[in-house]
Amino acid sequence: MDGKKPGTSRIAVLTSGGDAPGMNTTIRAIYRAAEECGIEVIGIRKGFSGLIKGEIFLMTRRDVANIIHTGGTILGTSRNEEFKTKEGRKIAAENLKNAKADALIIIGGEGSLIGANHFNEETGIPTIGIPGSIDNDIPGTDFSIGFDTAINTALESIDKIRDTALSHGRLFFVEVMGRTSDMIAIESGIAGGAEFLILPGNEKYIDELCDMLVPAFKAGKKYALVIVAEGENPGWSFQIAKDVSSRISMESRVCILGHTQRGGSPTARDRVLASKLGVSAVNAYTKGFAGVMVGEVKRSIKLTPLCEIMKSVKKPEKNIVRLSQILIH
Ligand code: F6P
Numbered sequence: 001m002d003g004k005k006p007g008t009s010r011i012a013v014l015t016s017g018g019d020a021p022g023m024n025t026t027i028r029a030i031y032r033a034a035e036e037c038g039i040e041v042i043g044i045r046k047g048f049s050g051l052i053k054g055e056i057f058l059m060t061r062r063d064v065a066n067i068i069h070t071g072g073t074i075l076g077t078s079r080n081e082e083f084k085t086k087e088g089r090k091i092a093a094e095n096l097k098n099a100k101a102d103a104l105i106i107i108g109g110e111g112s113l114i115g116a117n118h119f120n121e122e123t124g125i126p127t128i129g130i131p132g133s134i135d136n137d138i139p140g141t142d143f144s145i146g147f148d149t150a151i152n153t154a155l156e157s158i159d160k161i162r163d164t165a166l167s168h169g170r171l172f173f174v175e176v177m178g179r180t181s182d183m184i185a186i187e188s189g190i191a192g193g194a195e196f197l198i199l200p201g202n203e204k205y206i207d208e209l210c211d212m213l214v215p216a217f218k219a220g221k222k223y224a225l226v227i228v229a230e231g232e233n234p235g236w237s238f239q240i241a242k243d244v245s246s247r248i249s250m251e252s253r254v255c256i257l258g259h260t261q262r263g264g265s266p267t268a269r270d271r272v273l274a275s276k277l278g279v280s281a282v283n284a285y286t287k288g289f290a291g292v293m294v295g296e297v298k299r300s301i302k303l304t305p306l307c308e309i310m311k312s313v314k315k316p317e318k319n320i321v322r323l324s325q326i327l328i329h
Contacts, residue, residue, distance in 0.1 A: 002058045004040065004100040011285060012101040013059075014044035014051060015073040016080075016108035016115070019262055020132045020146025022270035024067040024074055026107050029278025031064040037286055042099055046076040047108070048083035048115065051092040056099045068271060071149075071263045077108075083115050086122065093123035101125070103290070105281050109133035109144070110309060113293055117306035126290030128281045129306055132274075134262055137181035139314045140304030141295025145277065148269040150177070150261040151188045157257050158192035158225065165223040171213070171244070171252040173198075175228040175237040177261045184261065185229035186316050186324050195224040197328050198240060200231030206240075210248050212329055217250070227328075234258070276301065 004010055013030050015023045027043075034041045043063065045055040067074055082088035096104060103126040106116040113129040120127035131138040134150035154176050165172045174194075178184045182199045189197045196212060198205045213224060228237045234256070241252045266274065273296060280294040280301045292303040 008038055008040055009102045010040040010042060010100055011103045011105060011282070012042045012044055012056070012096055012099065013075070013105045013107070014047050015075045015077045015132065016047035016106055016112035017077060018079075018109060018133060018135075019071075019073050019077050020109075020134050020144070021071045021149035021262075021264055021266040022145035022274040023077075023107055023132050024070045024072070025266055025271045025274035026130055026132065026145060026278040027074060028064040028067055029275045030105055030282055031059055031061070033279040033282035035061065037282065039282070039286075042101055043075050047078040047112075048080035048088075048092065049078040050076065051095060052080070052082055052088055054095040054098075056095065069265050071265055073107075079111075086118075089115075089119050089122055092119065093125055096123075096125055103128065103285050105130065105285070107132040107145070109135060110138050113138065113306060113309045116293075117291065117309065120291040120306060126285065127306070128284055128289065129293035129309070130277045130281050131293060131295055134184065135178050135181040136183040137178075137314050138293075138295075139309060139312045140293050140297070140302060142297055143269075143273060145270055145274045146262075146266070147183065148273075149264060149267045150184055151191065152267055153261050153264055154184060154188035154257055155191050157255070157260070158188060158194070158227070161255055162192075162223075162225060165225060165253075169222050171224045171226070171241075171250050173226045173228055173237040173241045173252060173254045175230050175234070175254070175256045175258075177258065178229050179232060179234075181314075182229045183316055185227050186320060189227040189328050190320070190324055192225065192227065194227040194328050196226040197324060198226060198228040200229060200233075206243055206247065209244060213244075213250070214248055230256075
């Protein structure tokens with residue numbers, strides 16, 4: 001690591017948890033906003049794992065060139081167990097202090113932001129969070145970075161599956177991501193014109209789906225698309241398809257979209273959101289804020305204490321749920 005220029009401050013940045021399209025755009029925005037204020041930026045490789053191992057480097061403007069449109073994260077990411085312990089966070093803090101970092105910006109999902117809160121409280125190193133996750137399940141922001149791209153990726157596949165489903169007159173189950181969140185399923189289901197939505201927790205889905213399908217096909221329906229939220233059991237669509245097919249004697253196919261939803265070039269919406277939140281995180285630091293997440297609510301930047309993130313669970317808005325009930329059946 002290079003020595004710090006006298007009189008300057010230095011912020012560290014890492015990406016953590018599941019990658020999300022727009023993370024690179026966020027890193028770029030952070031670097032450029034910091035540069036404008038004369039702040040140095042150090043990058044941490046592989047999320048909390050790299051922080052604990054001391055994989056830290058001084059970033060230059062070249063590092064953030066030509067990344068605004070790229071998927072994944074140039075810094076790498078990880079899901080790390082050690083950072084969940086006090087000991088792990090202590091090692092991480094020592095590495096940051098040795099690198100002369102004055103603050104840490106963490107881009108990640110709910111779990112990463114909970115880790116950010118512990119780190120901020122225990123180490124005294126000002127920590128700022130940015131919501132980056134395709135799941136859109138983080139309180140304190142209308143959208144998390146990556147969600148818009150993920151639903152558009154899912155939608156592209158749904159539209160393609162519709163072509164083949166229609167050609168063969170088949171029933172299709174399309175499984176989308178979101179272990180603890182139904183957001184991708186609901187919004188891609190609405191946008192994709194799905195016939196039915198299966199969300200974890202609805203025990204009666206087989207009865208409801210069969211009651212809808214049988215008369216619809218009798219009345220001339222040619223095919224059907226069912227969107228399934230993966231929930232805690234990715235791949236459960238295969239069993240669902242088997243059960244439904246045998247019950248109504250209809251051939252079906254399954255398509256699991258999986259990690260395709262995590263990659264790809266971020267949409268314009270995600271790039272703008274990522275740019276806003278990256279710059280706002282640097283602003284929050286220069287204004288002396290610590291232990292906060294920067295989000296966007298009703299098109300305004302909002303700072304939420306990191307300690308609030310774990311206290312509430314973000315559920316899909318009532319309006320969007322109602323919309324899905326009106327349009328998907
Ligand atoms: O990042 C969120 C998420 O994509 C969930 O929607 C998904 O269930 C999970 O991560 C998959 O995680 P992993 O990449 O570790 O399999």
